[in-house]
Amino acid sequence: MPSSDQDVLIPTSNTLSRSLSGQISRKLGERILDGQLQPGQLLPDENALCEEFGVSRTAVREAVKMLVAKGLLEVRQRIGTRVQDVGNWQMLDRDVLMWHQSLTIEDERLISLMELRQSIEPDAAYYAANRRSEAQLKAILDAVDQMQASTRENSEYVLADARFHIAVLRATNNRYLEALENAIFAGLMLSIRLTNPEESLNRKSVPLHRAIAEAIAAQDADAAYSGMKNHLADAAARLSKVVKLDPSR
Known part of the structure; x- marks a missing residue:
């Protein structure tokens, strides 16, 4: 597929993409948008995410909070964190737009x-x-x-x-x-x-x-x-x- 500077149509977000929690939220967000994580599916637990990304629980929790705010995730006590139904996703959020554009x-x-x-x-x-x-x-x-x-x-x-x-x-x-x-x-x-x-x-x-x-x-x-x-x-x-x-x- 052709690639050029014009492929990047959505400008990168500011501090979100540069922070550790922002990088984690982007990776998880792209997995959700790409269908690797389906609506209703539970995310791995905090320990597994900390180990995968090599970060603290604080960074993982902040990343999850970002995705909850964008309607991609929900957190339920005694159940865990799972992907929200598509109707709840904030499609026109600038970061969500950017993540869509980054998918191959x-x-x-x-x-x-x-x-x-x-x-x-x-x-x-x-x-x-x-x-x-x-x-x-x-x-x-x-x-x-x-x-x-x-x-x-x-x-x-x-x-x-x-x-x-x-x-x-x-x-x-x-x-x-x-x-x-x-x-x-x-x-x-x-x-x-x-x-x-x-x-x-x-x-x-x-x-x-x-x-x-x-x-x-x-x-x-x-x-x-x-x-x-x-x-x-x-x-x-x-x-x-x-x-x-x-x-x-």
Whole structure:
């Protein structure tokens, strides 16, 4: 997979990434986001984590507190520390965004995630047009405006793009669709660094998003569905140019 300075779209966090507890929280956070640690799964106990990372219990506890604050973990007395359900994850937290961007992923999985998005998001836009609240519509429209204002700054553009797609998914008011939020989010975060590496492509993408937002605002479900389908077809075509896929797939 190609790699360049443009791949790093989310700026690194400040003191969090430099402290011992911050480094541990990042490693554990990446394992959760990458699926190595599944929702409901218990973390190893403190002693095991201290031994693995070569740190004190204080550093481990601080790292766990950071991940609890981000909705990734929960601590229960007599049970232990376990991974939270996806719906509790703070997807738009800056560190969570950064951790998503740092994950490495094989090309075939990238394509699979795009296929999932193409299967789910057009219907999500359709339902959002029919069911969205005014507050949910505002979140969608604000995200498009932020994309428009951030085409020259990829880190901010990616953040706005993520907000848009999550806002549409949440506007379906369907908890089962919302449960797919992490997979949709992962597909977006892992592919956009390849499909939108420069300002000109960001500018091309904004009108596609705005057409979806305007259709949802007008409660035109068919137009919202078509708009999302067109947008994802465009993204998939760009992705296919920069990833390698087994022809037998």
